[in-house]
Amino acid sequence: MLRLGVDVGGTFIKAGVVDETYSILQKVSVPTGGDAGYEAVVKNIAYAAQLAADQAGRSVKDFASVGIGIPGLLNPRTGVVVSAPNLNGWHDVPFLDAIKKLLPVPVFVGNDANCAVVGETLAGAAKGCENVVMLTLGTGVGGGVITDGRLFVGGQGLGAELGHMVLAMEGETCGCGMHGCIEAYCSVTSLVKQTTRAMEADPASAMHEYAKKAGLVDGRTAFECSKMGDKSAIQVVETYCRYLANAIGSLATCFHPDTVLIGGGLSNQREYLMDKLNALLPRYVFAADVIGVPPILRASLGNDAGTIGAAYLDKM
Amino acid sequence: MLRLGVDVGGTFIKAGVVDETYSILQKVSVPTGGDAGYEAVVKNIAYAAQLAADQAGRSVKDFASVGIGIPGLLNPRTGVVVSAPNLNGWHDVPFLDAIKKLLPVPVFVGNDANCAVVGETLAGAAKGCENVVMLTLGTGVGGGVITDGRLFVGGQGLGAELGHMVLAMEGETCGCGMHGCIEAYCSVTSLVKQTTRAMEADPASAMHEYAKKAGLVDGRTAFECSKMGDKSAIQVVETYCRYLANAIGSLATCFHPDTVLIGGGLSNQREYLMDKLNALLPRYVFAADVIGVPPILRASLGNDAGTIGAAYLDKM
Numbered sequence: 001m002l003r004l005g006v007d008v009g010g011t012f013i014k015a016g017v018v019d020e021t022y023s024i025l026q027k028v029s030v031p032t033g034g035d036a037g038y039e040a041v042v043k044n045i046a047y048a049a050q051l052a053a054d055q056a057g058r059s060v061k062d063f064a065s066v067g068i069g070i071p072g073l074l075n076p077r078t079g080v081v082v083s084a085p086n087l088n089g090w091h092d093v094p095f096l097d098a099i100k101k102l103l104p105v106p107v108f109v110g111n112d113a114n115c116a117v118v119g120e121t122l123a124g125a126a127k128g129c130e131n132v133v134m135l136t137l138g139t140g141v142g143g144g145v146i147t148d149g150r151l152f153v154g155g156q157g158l159g160a161e162l163g164h165m166v167l168a169m170e171g172e173t174c175g176c177g178m179h180g181c182i183e184a185y186c187s188v189t190s191l192v193k194q195t196t197r198a199m200e201a202d203p204a205s206a207m208h209e210y211a212k213k214a215g216l217v218d219g220r221t222a223f224e225c226s227k228m229g230d231k232s233a234i235q236v237v238e239t240y241c242r243y244l245a246n247a248i249g250s251l252a253t254c255f256h257p258d259t260v261l262i263g264g265g266l267s268n269q270r271e272y273l274m275d276k277l278n279a280l281l282p283r284y285v286f287a288a289d290v291i292g293v294p295p296i297l298r299a300s301l302g303n304d305a306g307t308i309g310a311a312y313l314d315k316m
Numbered sequence: 317m318l319r320l321g322v323d324v325g326g327t328f329i330k331a332g333v334v335d336e337t338y339s340i341l342q343k344v345s346v347p348t349g350g351d352a353g354y355e356a357v358v359k360n361i362a363y364a365a366q367l368a369a370d371q372a373g374r375s376v377k378d379f380a381s382v383g384i385g386i387p388g389l390l391n392p393r394t395g396v397v398v399s400a401p402n403l404n405g406w407h408d409v410p411f412l413d414a415i416k417k418l419l420p421v422p423v424f425v426g427n428d429a430n431c432a433v434v435g436e437t438l439a440g441a442a443k444g445c446e447n448v449v450m451l452t453l454g455t456g457v458g459g460g461v462i463t464d465g466r467l468f469v470g471g472q473g474l475g476a477e478l479g480h481m482v483l484a485m486e487g488e489t490c491g492c493g494m495h496g497c498i499e500a501y502c503s504v505t506s507l508v509k510q511t512t513r514a515m516e517a518d519p520a521s522a523m524h525e526y527a528k529k530a531g532l533v534d535g536r537t538a539f540e541c542s543k544m545g546d547k548s549a550i551q552v553v554e555t556y557c558r559y560l561a562n563a564i565g566s567l568a569t570c571f572h573p574d575t576v577l578i579g580g581g582l583s584n585q586r587e588y589l590m591d592k593l594n595a596l597l598p599r600y601v602f603a604a605d606v607i608g609v610p611p612i613l614r615a616s617l618g619n620d621a622g623t624i625g626a627a628y629l630d631k632m
Contacts, residue, residue, distance in 0.1 A: 073603055083606045091606065131471030147470065154463065155447030159572035164602035166566040169484040169501075169559065176602055180562075185485075243485065246496075250482040254570065256475035286480035286492055287389055290399045290407065 001064040002056070004049050005311030007112060007303070008032065008041075008070050010086035014303070015048035017056045017063075018311035022123035024304055026056040034088040041087060042095065046102035065106045067310035068099065069115035076110050076157040076313075108313040112306055114151055114160065116299070117144025118316050119309030120261055124301040131257040134299060135162065135248070137264040140175065141183040145255055151316040152255075163187070167247050185243040188219040188266055194240060195222040198232045206230040223269050241276040248277065249284020252294055263299035270298055317380040318372070320365050321627030323428060323619070324348065324357075324386050326402035330619070331364035333372045333379075334627035338439035340620055342372040350404040357403060358411065362418035381422045383626035384415065385431035392426050392473040392629075424629040428622055430467055430476065432615070433460025434632050435625030436577055441616040445574040449567050450615060451478065453560075453580040456491065457499040461571055467632040468571075479503070483563050501559040504535040504582055510556060511538040514548045522546040539585050557592040564593065565600020568610055579615035586614055 002025070007014045010032060017026040028051045033044050045068060053060045060066065072084025079096015081087075100107050110118075117126075117134040126132040130149045136142035143162025145152040154160050163183035164176055171180035172190070184190055195217055199207050207225045211217045222240070225233035248260055266273065277296045282288040299305060318341070323330045326348060333342040344367045349360050361384060369376045376382065388400025395412015397403075416423050426434075433442075433450040442448040446465045452458035459478025461468040470476050479499035480492055487496035488506070500506055511533055515523050522541045527533045538556070541549035564576055582589065593612045598604040615621060 073607065083603055147468070147475075152463070154570065155572035155574060157572075158607050159463075159570055161569045161602045164569050165481075166483055166562055166600070167485050169487070169562050171485070178565075178600065178602065181602075246482055246485050249494075253477045253480050254470065254475055256471035256473075258471060284482070284494065286477045286494065286497075287399055291389065291474050 002058075002062070003311040004052055004060065004063050004066040005115075005307040005309070006045055006049055006066065006068040007115065007306035007310055008045060008068060008087070009112075010034065010071060013045055013048040014307055015052035016304070016307040016311070017052050018308055022119075022308050022312070024307060026052055027307070028052045028055060032087070034086075037088070038090055038093055039098075042098045043102070045099060049103060061104045063105055065108060065311075065314065066103050067108045067110070067115070067313040069110055069112040069306050069310040070095065071112045073158055073161070074109060074111060076108070076153060079109050082158065106314075110151070110310065110313045111144075111153075111157075113142030113144045114153065115309035115313060116142070116263060116305040117146055117261070117309065118151055118312060119301055119305035119307070120263070120299050121146050122312055122315070123308055124305055125261050125297045125299050126259045129258040131255060132259050132261060133162070133248070133251050133255050133257040134261040134263060135186070136299075137186060137188055137262060137266040139187060139189050141187050142264075145257075146316065147255060149316070151313075162251060165250070167243065167250070182247040186240075186247055188264070191219050191222065191236075191240055191266070192217055194236050198222070198236045202232040205232040207233050219266050223272065227272065237276070241273070241280060245277050245280035246284045248296060249281055249293075252281070253286040256291070257294050260294050260296045261299045262296060263305065267298045274298055318374070318378070319380050319627040320368055320376065320382040321431075321623040321625070322361055322365055322382065322384040323431065323622035323626055324361060324384060324403070325428075326350065326387060329361055329364040330623055331368035332620070332623040332627070333368050334624055338435075338624050338628070340623060342368055343623070344368045344371060348403070350402075353404070354406055354409055355414075358414045359418070361415060365419060377420045379421055381424060381627075381630065382419050383424045383426070383431070383629040385426055385428040385622050385626040386411065387428045389474055389477070390425060390427060392424070392469060395425050398474065422630075426467070426626065426629045427460075427469075427473075429458030429460045430469060431625035431629060432458070432579060432621040433462055433577070433625065434467055434628055435617055435621035435623070436579070436615050437462050438628055438631070439617065439624055440621055441577050441613045442575045447571060447573040448575050448577060449478075449564070449571050449573040450577040450579060451502070451564070452615075453502060453504055453578060453582040455503060455505050457503050458580075461573075462632065463571060465632070467629075478567060481566070483559065483566070498563040502556075502563055504580070507535050507538065507552075507556050507582070508533055510552050514538070514552045518548040521548040523549050535582050539588065543588065553592070557589070557596060561593050561596035562600045564612060565597055565609075568597070569602040572607070573610050576610050576612045577615045578612060579621065583614045590614055
């Protein structure tokens with residue numbers, strides 16, 4: 001039976017019709033409309049699901065369920081969203097109760113990073129794995145974990161905030177207000193900061209020319225200039241990869257996954273990034289010489305992971 | 317029905333008869349005998365179980381099961397001990413298969429720190445909690461996690477090595493060979509190092525006199541002198557508590573436990589330690605202002621936690 005998966009972002013709500021082979025048959029996207037407040041967003045989410053069903057020539061009641069990924073802290077059992085800064089500051093809202101009233105089939109909710117790891121484990125790069133850690137590197141660092149074939153969410157579903165675990169005690173200030181979080185070193189936002197600092201220190205770096213042509217310094221600046229042999233760019237990339245490999249090693253020491261997945265924009269660096277991370281990883285995993293280290297792979301479903309994972313949230 | 321719990325240490329094997337209320341009715345202790353090799357230790361473990369049964373006027377076959385806690389990395393399903401440095405370097409030994417041949421009832425095996433958290437959750441300071449993180453502060457830092465009422469062990473049971481997760485990237489060298497592990501900052505061994513450094517820097521510190529009387533610098537030196545108002549000792553304790561609170565905060569961000577337990581020798585500092593940790597914790601937990609922080613409590617069963625937890629390993 002077909003399912004509906006909805007991936008709620010700060011700007012757009014994407015909804016998809018997902019079949020039993022985890023293929024997306026139909027996709028739609030509608031504006032989130034966060035400015036209009038919580039109730040408006042809830043309506044827009046229901047509308048996105050209806051629109052996707054509609055485009056597939058059906059109505060929502062023809063589907064087995066609707067799964068919804070939310071960019072925030074939420075308890076998947078009660079469906080209360082404790083905090084969602086990207087949705088104009090939802091705070092302790094009974095989201096599941098509200099959305100259920102608008103949809104005539106069973107509804108499941110989860111954190112968006114958790115939906116992504118479910119999607120990748122069911123249908124993507126970690127297909128068939130029982131233990132997976134996934135980091136999504138973007139503006140922030142999202143994390144998702146599958147342990148023993150099930151989605152790991154911590155107590156009340158409020159754990160697994162991997163991006164805000166410590167990497168460097170008393171280190172860089174993180175967007176969350178704490179210091180030394182994984183996110184403060186491994187997000188694309190942080191990579192851009194590291195790149196900018198290196199550019200300031202080296203006026204002769206090729207990164208200046210590259211950024212000028214691109215119109216901005218972004219996650220590609222250091223990586224692309226590193227490939228061209230620019231010394232300062234090489235240093236930025238090497239340091240960044242050491243940070244990220246250390247973070248991954250610590251998570252591997254905790255979860256002992258079969259596979260680690262990297263998603264988000266930076267994963268477009270493909271082998272160039274993965275090869276470096278895989279080479280560094282053994283030095284950051286406890287007892288790596290006796291228990292080995294997991295391969296670090298690029299997530300393969302891109303933005304679809306969240307939709308597919310949302311549709312199958314109740315399966316993991 | 318009664319169960320047998322066995323806690324295997326580097327020096328002694330402790331075995332106990334545990335009843336349905338998680339009370340230990342009978343306790344015995346025999347030398348581990350690691351020097352005589354793996355097979356000898358396996359026999360000693362079986363002997364300890366038989367001796368405990370004997371002293372209770374029964375034989376092993378009268379018990380529901382035997383649970384065994386091992387100080388090392390092991391897969392609780394296959395019973396293969398991958399590595400156990402404290403048992404004279406067991407390496408990839410089929411322990412469960414071997415011990416099963418010597419005992420006529422179902423046998424379960426687990427990591428010793430995991431047994432401790434099971435014991436404390438069933439019968440100790442975390443009784444009734446569904447989500448618990450426990451750190452045992454001793455020579456090293458042992459870790460155990462209960463998530464959703466079940467023992468969390470990571471993939472193949474080889475995860476949850478909390479003491480070797482990162483606290484300070486590229487920081488102090490850890491006994492494991494990596495850098496910046498929680499253990500490298502929060503173990504008693506590390507506290508002693510921090511104390512010694514502070515003593516070297518302050519020849520007038522009361523810690524010199526205290527250590528002289530005690531005959532050594534140990535985990536108590538800085539704590540006791542801090543209580544007496546010694547400035548350098550106060551600084552050591554404050555710094556140590558900051559390290560430990562940051563480690564706990566990161567683990568709380570991952571697991572969102574109801575309760576955090578501190579075990580091991582240092583937990584004898586009771587309120588003096590716990591009050592400081594509880595006061596510091598909110599600054600190290602992600603979104604603490606919206607989701608709160610768990611209380612940090614002293615583990616209450618001491619050495620018995622391992623025996624009780626071993627006996628009831630299969631319950632969690």
